[in-house]
Amino acid sequence: MTDRLPGFATLAVHAGAQPDPTTGARATPIYQTTSFVFNDADHAASLFGLQAFGNIYTRIGNPTNAVLEERVAALEGGTAALAVASGHAAQLVVLQQLLRPGDEIIAARKLYGGSINQFTHAFKAFGWNVAWADPDEISTFERAVTPHTKAIFIESIANPAGSITDIEAIAAVARKAGVPLIVDNTLATPYLIKPIDHGADIVVHSLTKFLGGHGNSLGGIIVDAGTFDWSRDNKYPMLSEPRPEYHGIKIQETFGNFAFAIACRVLGLRDLGPALSPFNAFMILTGIETLPLRMQKHCDNAKAIAEFLAGHPAVSAVNYPGLPGDRYNNLQRKYAPKGAGAVFTFSLKGGYDAGVNLVSNLKLFSHLANVGDTRSLVIHPASTTHSQLDDDAKVRSGAGPDVVRLSIGIEDKEDLIADLEQALDA
Amino acid sequence: MNHDAYDDNYIRSILNNVKSIAMVGASPVNVRPSYFAFKYLAQRGYDMIPVNPGHVGKTLMGKPFVASLADIGRPIDMVDIFRNSSHIMPVVDEALALTPPPKVIWMQLGARDDAAAEKAEAAGLKVVMNRCPKIEYGRLSSEISWMGVNSRTLSSKRAPIPTQGMRLSLNRTSLGGGQTAASDRAAKNKSETS
Numbered sequence: 001m002t003d004r005l006p007g008f009a010t011l012a013v014h015a016g017a018q019p020d021p022t023t024g025a026r027a028t029p030i031y032q033t034t035s036f037v038f039n040d041a042d043h044a045a046s047l048f049g050l051q052a053f054g055n056i057y058t059r060i061g062n063p064t065n066a067v068l069e070e071r072v073a074a075l076e077g078g079t080a081a082l083a084v085a086s087g088h089a090a091q092l093v094v095l096q097q098l099l100r101p102g103d104e105i106i107a108a109r110k111l112y113g114g115s116i117n118q119f120t121h122a123f124k125a126f127g128w129n130v131a132w133a134d135p136d137e138i139s140t141f142e143r144a145v146t147p148h149t150k151a152i153f154i155e156s157i158a159n160p161a162g163s164i165t166d167i168e169a170i171a172a173v174a175r176k177a178g179v180p181l182i183v184d185n186t187l188a189t190p191y192l193i194k195p196i197d198h199g200a201d202i203v204v205h206s207l208t209k210f211l212g213g214h215g216n217s218l219g220g221i222i223v224d225a226g227t228f229d230w231s232r233d234n235k236y237p238m239l240s241e242p243r244p245e246y247h248g249i250k251i252q253e254t255f256g257n258f259a260f261a262i263a264c265r266v267l268g269l270r271d272l273g274p275a276l277s278p279f280n281a282f283m284i285l286t287g288i289e290t291l292p293l294r295m296q297k298h299c300d301n302a303k304a305i306a307e308f309l310a311g312h313p314a315v316s317a318v319n320y321p322g323l324p325g326d327r328y329n330n331l332q333r334k335y336a337p338k339g340a341g342a343v344f345t346f347s348l349k350g351g352y353d354a355g356v357n358l359v360s361n362l363k364l365f366s367h368l369a370n371v372g373d374t375r376s377l378v379i380h381p382a383s384t385t386h387s388q389l390d391d392d393a394k395v396r397s398g399a400g401p402d403v404v405r406l407s408i409g410i411e412d413k414e415d416l417i418a419d420l421e422q423a424l425d426a
Numbered sequence: 427m428n429h430d431a432y433d434d435n436y437i438r439s440i441l442n443n444v445k446s447i448a449m450v451g452a453s454p455v456n457v458r459p460s461y462f463a464f465k466y467l468a469q470r471g472y473d474m475i476p477v478n479p480g481h482v483g484k485t486l487m488g489k490p491f492v493a494s495l496a497d498i499g500r501p502i503d504m505v506d507i508f509r510n511s512s513h514i515m516p517v518v519d520e521a522l523a524l525t526p527p528p529k530v531i532w533m534q535l536g537a538r539d540d541a542a543a544e545k546a547e548a549a550g551l552k553v554v555m556n557r558c559p560k561i562e563y564g565r566l567s568s569e570i571s572w573m574g575v576n577s578r579t580l581s582s583k584r585a586p587i588p589t590q591g592m593r594l595s596l597n598r599t600s601l602g603g604g605q606t607a608a609s610d611r612a613a614k615n616k617s618e619t620s
Contacts, residue, residue, distance in 0.1 A: 005601055006580065010580075011601075014580045015580065016571060016577075018568070018580075018581045018583065018584070018585050019583065019584040019585065020584070020585070021584060021585040021586060021587045022587065024584050039590075046465070047456065049456065049461040049462075050462075051456075051461075051465060051466070052466065053564055053570055053572045053573055054572055055572060061572065061573065061574070063572070065574075066571055066572055066573070066574050067571075070571050070574060070575065070576055070577065071573030073574065073575070074578070074601070077607065078576060078606055078608075079575065079576055079609050080574050080575040080576055081574050081576070082575065091520050125438065131520065161555070165437070178511055196608045197607075197608065208449045220467040222485070225608050225609065225612075226608065226609030226612065227608050227609055227611070228614035229612075229616060246457070247457040248457050249457055253459060253535075254459045254462070255561075256535045256536075256558065256613075257571075257613070258575050258576075261573075261574060261575070262573065265574065266502070283427075298474075376434065382522070386596060414540035
């Protein structure tokens, strides 16, 4: 038997899946059930005691979801994964394993707006404090480290402007501080960037975006890199100390290099409850099979459109790391040489009114609050997602009045350019 | 033998070929990892022998505890050591004194003693360190996939439905030697700094 490393596209189709034991079904069946029968009382006790591999209840695990978990773990180069109901749920479950009231997380200032809200408001109510740092200034992460710091959180490609984060530099800060680096890899997907190769200890995704890729199903996932020693200094008692709810089991001692994924499942998902529907898992799995094809097309289209916009007289600036001269172009060539992603912003000389007009004049781009769909999407943040912020805050978060965000789909690029052209000229 | 990262074929050949396993440090307490591993390997058809001087007179899954490897009184294929790294060497010495000696010394997850490994290998034994045979069996058979764990194997064959006492096929296609590069690198760094 020869061992060879299958390519990314092979893993995207096969990892985690095999023909169904009972029926031989080749596509992964949708196990749309809440619960699974036990063989006998001993089997039930073994499953509840975490002693046997198997299924109990879909809030803890489901065979369709398990295929998705192994698939994404394989694509990211992690030891295990846990699928949950949304990207937000993934972040909640991850941090619940790491933080106690009074603890802190250092987060990149450039994050998806929904994550900024979640960290600022919901997590603050749990007593989890956030120290914001600037991903363009690594020293701000170093200075933010305190004895209460439990994790560092960044996005590989940051929303909304598509800027590229220097993952290795921030991983070095995390290592020195003795805390795990969590990377949200939603906008890059492992096709473009594999954060674990650059020092990430945990990767999270909103599967809703490019991984699912068709704008039809919410989902989130947590990938354990298997790299962090949770028991070194008692900073992470959920993993290193005996768990009373499992008769005193120590999670890392029992599960080794996939202990974090298990903790997220049997302590986080079990008790917090944001389980992924098996139907959504099936839809997302189907999407992942074509991830390499779609992602390359997304990136190629986005580059062509960024080039078109950069040459248009109504446009004052384009923020796309794939353009030579962009401030993130060097980082893009290092971390994401296959492409710079498909979400970026540009600014209009005509300001707020021009942004509103552009959105209303587009005929092919859809005006909505999502990214990573087969369809091309547009939003004018100042009049929608960021409308509640004051003008200064809008500018600081990259959503000034003149800024438009695009998520480029996989249509023919000539049609997308024609649509933008007619809307800019209208 | 590179003990920082094992090729799947090495682990696979051990788990496919051994039939009897003496578990040193087996516990009758049903929340200890040694208990889980013992029970799982017994359910997968291995002839399991619990070794622990503190529990002689008791049984584990119907098998009577023995005080030492010498007390087993018949040849065994593998010794699985559920002890801390500092307690490995005396067990290896005891194993090497058996006639015939076992074919494999396996040190449990978290346990590693390179000097003991070298001594056993010099005597012609195979050695695995810092791994759990339950996890490796579950991984190579893909049974562990139920837990969202990356088995690092692929197969286009219909999966079996495991039943009590059933040995599963471990002969799936491995991905690049079955290594997760990042986790192996982290384990190596840890073993060098500790």
